[in-house]
Amino acid sequence: MNAMLAPVTTSIGKKALMGVTGVLLVLFVLGHMTGNLLIFAGRDAINEYARFLHEAGHGALIWVARLGLLALFVTHLALAILLKQENRKARPVRYVVEDTIQASWASRNMLLTGLVIFAFLAYHLAHFTLGLTDPDTFKGTYEPRGKENLEDVYQMVVRGFQQPLVASIYMLAQLTLCAHLWHGAGSWMQSLGLNRGKLRGASKLMGPVIALVVLAGNSLIVLACLLGIVNV
Numbered sequence: 001m002n003a004m005l006a007p008v009t010t011s012i013g014k015k016a017l018m019g020v021t022g023v024l025l026v027l028f029v030l031g032h033m034t035g036n037l038l039i040f041a042g043r044d045a046i047n048e049y050a051r052f053l054h055e056a057g058h059g060a061l062i063w064v065a066r067l068g069l070l071a072l073f074v075t076h077l078a079l080a081i082l083l084k085q086e087n088r089k090a091r092p093v094r095y096v097v098e099d100t101i102q103a104s105w106a107s108r109n110m111l112l113t114g115l116v117i118f119a120f121l122a123y124h125l126a127h128f129t130l131g132l133t134d135p136d137t138f139k140g141t142y143e144p145r146g147k148e149n150l151e152d153v154y155q156m157v158v159r160g161f162q163q164p165l166v167a168s169i170y171m172l173a174q175l176t177l178c179a180h181l182w183h184g185a186g187s188w189m190q191s192l193g194l195n196r197g198k199l200r201g202a203s204k205l206m207g208p209v210i211a212l213v214v215l216a217g218n219s220l221i222v223l224a225c226l227l228g229i230v231n232v
């Protein structure tokens, strides 16, 4: 029983679980970005993709994915807060000279950037999943030639990002996500003890590479809509 609880009762276990949930979240972010880039393939392409996601497994799969994602986000954040508290208890007085000269801004501010991403996620769900923040641009349907009605995710995204304030919120979130991934998308290898030997180099490069790919892909979508390169 003790061994089964180790992931949540020991520091090493918490770090490992943090690493596993982090990898799965990175995979989600990469997959989500790749799907969203279909906006450049046109209205039908992204709307067909959205329909596929919503109807997979008769609509059941999306709920499994949503609940799984929610569990991942909440576990990842809860562990981060617990580990931070444990670190504070272990070292109640901060060093006069910080021992973080080598550590980057990104690695020192993981909890802060994580909380900002969490806040963004709440806004993002209210915007694109629930249609609360911008009901005028929320989905709606249209009828592609020779096909049945499709939900119009394309126009929702394009008209959403055509508003400078909305585009700015998304761009700020992408910069914060970039900072978080810069450290986090590679540090899971250390948490899982995989940054040895030949893998050491890969673990150093992985974070910055993934962070920049995600920043470039997501920003491209926002900016292309804002600048009218992608239009309704």
Ligand code: HEM
Pocket: 029, 032, 036, 050, 066, 069, 117, 121, 124, 125, 128, 129, 153, 157, 170, 177, 218, 219, 221, 222
């Ligand atoms: C420019 C960047 C992004 C765009 C264009 C975008 C677009 C979208 C759209 C259109 C939806 C609704 C899909 C539908 O209902 O058919 C959605 C849902 C969602 N997005 Fe994003 N997203 C972006 C960034 C992100 C980021 C960075 C995260 C995570 C950190 C994220 C997490 C989610 C989640 C969890 C959902 C809910 C999925 C569901 O329940 O159906 N998104 N996104």
